[in-house]
Amino acid sequence: MFFEILTYSFMQRALIAGVAIAILCSVVGLFLVLRRYSLFGDAIAHSSFGGIALGLLAGIYPLWTAYGVSIVSALIITRIKDRFNISGDASIAVLLSSGIAVGLVIIGLSGGFTIDIFSFLFGSILLVSINDTILILGLTGVILIIILLLYRQILYSTFNEEQAKVSGIPVEKINYLIIFMAGLTVVTSIQLVGVLLISALFVIPNVSAIMYGKGFKQTAIISISFSVFSVITGILVSYVFDITPAGTIVLISIGLLAATLGIKSAGLLSKN
Secondary structure, three states: OHHHHOOOHHHHHHHHHHHHHHHHHHHHHHHHHHOOOOOHHHHHHHHHHHHHHHHHHHOOOHHHHHHHHHHHHHHHHHHHHHHHOOOHHHHHHHHHHHHHHHHHHHHHHHOOOOHHHHHHHHOOHHHOOHHHHHHHHHHHHHHHHHHHHOHHHHHHHHHOHHHHHHOOOOHHHHHHHHHHHHHHHHHHHHHHHHHHHHHHHHHHHHHHHHOOOOOHHHHHHHHHHHHHHHHHHHHHHHHHHOOOHHHHHHHHHHHHHHHHHHHHHOOOOOOO
16 A cells, blocks of 8 residues: 555655655754744744735735745844844744734635635645645755855854854854745745644754754754654655644654653753
């Protein structure tokens, strides 16, 4: 039955797109978690909800408007936070609530919730098209190449921002670049787990990986492994048992976190 599932073209697209998204969320999410911006992905996702609603109202492909609205909103909020010294959690709360509010108002103007809205809220990876798959692979490749090219600057500004500034690294530009890439990643990932669960892929695999007390590269590899395993297993299990892929993926990821907590509490992991 397993090999039969893999012969379906929609399943092949779902797995390819899902693995790409898993890697992207894990890598970008690790920088957000280390910067104590764990919920920023969730805030961007909620702001993209307003963009999706706007796209459906205007008859435009919703993900295009979601990209624009979420990225612009995130950059504006980040700018306001830096200029007026607003705390990170407060700025995230503003971004999250404003996105939902705008989305709800637009939905009201368009006549209420539709099937399209629900697919974006909860994900629809099994319905991903070939064009969407190509877009996901392309964006994943571009973002990963940017991170590799600027790896040292991004890493340095993540762990020691003040020292990075002294060393001549354009920290502010790096910060905006991280936010920009996070916005692209969030909207791209909405098709996998939806607006409501997107933060799980950013946070849970990385929290699990950090508990192993390894160096940055090893932590990234562990996180990617957990994320990819959760996505592949979640998609296959959801198809076999006819349950929602998004919820299944997140539950498997939570299961891996629970297993890590159990191993750590047994004293088998580093206490660092």
